[in-house]
Amino acid sequence: MNVILASLTFQPGDAGRRGAKVHGHITGKSKPTGDDDEDWEAIDSRIKSWFYSTCDANLLQIISSDNCTAKDL
Numbered sequence: 700m701n702v703i704l705a706s707l708t709f710q711p712g713d714a715g716r717r718g719a720k721v722h723g724h725i726t727g728k729s730k731p732t733g734d735d736d737e738d739w740e741a742i743d744s745r746i747k748s749w750f751y752s753t754c755d756a757n758l759l760q761i762i763s764s765d766n767c768t769a770k771d772l
Contacts, residue, residue: 727770
């Protein structure tokens, strides 16, 4: 998980705060505050994009889903 957190740090000055947010998405502790929580969606999308871009193509076909969160992956 440390590799994921290091890879998803957005800016060096925000590493601790954003790293904690990323960790919450992976563990499921972070939840959107509502249907329009754009910050939560942005972080979750970034984690999923990283995961999909590093995943083997064969495995990606098996696990791909339109309505999943980073925790689901």
